[in-house]
Amino acid sequence: MPAQVVELEIPARAEFVALARLLVSAMASSDTSLPDERIDDLKIAVSEACTNAIEAYAGIDTVERVLVRLRAQHDHLEVNVEDRGEGFDPSTLPDHPPVTDPDRLKFERGLGIPLIRALVDEVEFSSSGGGTAVRIVMWHSDGTGNGQVGA
Amino acid sequence: MELGLDVTERNGYAVLAVHGEVDVYTAPRFRERLIELVSEGKTRIVVDLEGVDFLDSTGLGVLVGGLKRLRSHDGDLSLVCTQSRILKVFEITGLTKVFAIHDSVDAAVAS
Numbered sequence: 001m002p003a004q005v006v007e008l009e010i011p012a013r014a015e016f017v018a019l020a021r022l023l024v025s026a027m028a029s030s031d032t033s034l035p036d037e038r039i040d041d042l043k044i045a046v047s048e049a050c051t052n053a054i055e056a057y058a059g060i061d062t063v064e065r066v067l068v069r070l071r072a073q074h075d076h077l078e079v080n081v082e083d084r085g086e087g088f089d090p091s092t093l094p095d096h097p098p099v100t101d102p103d104r105l106k107f108e109r110g111l112g113i114p115l116i117r118a119l120v121d122e123v124e125f126s127s128s129g130g131g132t133a134v135r136i137v138m139w140h141s142d143g144t145g146n147g148q149v150g151a
Numbered sequence: 152m153e154l155g156l157d158v159t160e161r162n163g164y165a166v167l168a169v170h171g172e173v174d175v176y177t178a179p180r181f182r183e184r185l186i187e188l189v190s191e192g193k194t195r196i197v198v199d200l201e202g203v204d205f206l207d208s209t210g211l212g213v214l215v216g217g218l219k220r221l222r223s224h225d226g227d228l229s230l231v232c233t234q235s236r237i238l239k240v241f242e243i244t245g246l247t248k249v250f251a252i253h254d255s256v257d258a259a260v261a262s
Contacts (some may be wrong), residue, residue, distance in 0.1 A: 014176035021174075021205070040236045047207045051175040111208035111244050118243045 004072040004099035010050070012057045012064040012083065017050045020081075021070045027070045028077055033140040041119040042079070048112035049134040056085025056132060076121075076139045084131035111142050155202065156184045162260040165193035170202035173210030181210065185217040185228075194226025197259040206237050211244060218250065227251075229259050 008023050010016035023045045028039040046068065053066040069080040116123050122137035154177035155170030173181055188196055198214065200206070209245050218228045229251040232238055241247045253259040 014174075017174055017176060018172060037236065041239075043205065044207050046238065047174055047205075051207070051209060054175065109208075109212055111211050115208055115243060117242060 006070045008068045009025060009065050010068065012054045012066050014051075014054060016066075017047055017054070020050045021047050021067075023068065023070065024079065027072060028138075030127075034077060034138060038138055042077070045116045045123070045136050046079055046081065047122045048116050049136065050080075052112055052134075053081055053083035053132065056083045056088070063137065069106070075141075076137055079136045079138075080133060081136075082133045087127040087129050087132050154180055156181065158184075158188065161197075161256060164195045164197050164260045166197045166199055166256055166260070168199040168202060172205040173203060173213070174205065174207050175209045178209040178213050180215065182213045185213065186220070189217075189220055189224060189226070194224045195223055196221060196226070196228045197253075197256060198228060198230050199233065199256055199259075200230055200232040200237055203232075203234070203237055206240060208240070208244075211240060213248060214250065215246070227252060229262065231256050231259050 003026075006023065006027055010019055023038060024043050024046050028034050028042060034042070050066055050068065057064045064084060067080070067082040069082075071078045071080075079148060113125075116136070117136070120136045121139050122135075124135040126133045126135070154173065157166070157168045157170070157215050159166045159168070167184065167188065169181065171177065185196070185198075196217070198217070203210075214228070214230070214251055221228045231253050232241075238247070238252070241250065241252065250257075251262065253262065
């Protein structure tokens with residue numbers, strides 16, 4: 001089966017993140033073998049990536065957009081989220097204190113990227129001064145691409 | 152996208168029942184409502200997440216901020232949640248150790 005690709009370009013505004021989730025939901029439900037629980041995980045990951053993309057434009061007085069591209073393959077679903085903000089280096093994000101440390105409550109932000117990493121099978125961040133691209137992959141079966149359902 | 156925020160009183164607790172999706176768009180309203188409750192002198196708050204369809208890190212941030220605010224007023228914030236897909240984000244981020252999470256509002260207001 002050839003890859004099926006759907007692209008959605010949303011204004012970089014908070015109210016459009018739900019639309020990106022809706023697209024993920026529709027495509028994952030109709031074209032792949034992902035169970036509902038994994039679709040929920042993917043929706044959170046895409047929501048986090050879109051939120052970061054929108055925040056990358058914070059303070060920039062422009063009408064920018066965020067590109068969400070979904071590619072359904074026979075054994076996995078790939079989602080790319082791209083912005084043209086100022087970019088960031090995910091390896092430089094501060095670690096949160098342990099949850100038992102009272103200082104943990106000072107950190108209301110910064111949970112999005114750890115959530116993406118925990119919820120999806122593969123994630124890559126490519127960032128430069130010209131923007132950030134997040135590539136997320138969910139395999140249909142066990143996260144390795146082996147033994148997929150219906151192969 | 153609608154976010155429902157309904158407050159009731161139970162056993163001296165303010166119970167904030169959240170309905171709908173909590174994300175970067177709706178989280179500010181959620182945060183404002185919590186701040187209003189604290190401003191009104193409500194320092195024992197239960198946030199009921201049973202009606203939440205979606206919650207990401209922006210929602211977690213609101214809850215962490217709310218707990219911090221309440222503790223600075225000698226208060227507390229606990230949660231009601233039995234949905235595995237919502238509990239999962241608390242487990243991944245270690246926040247199950249930060250919040251008291253109850254199975255029901257009855258259990259939360261009895262504690």
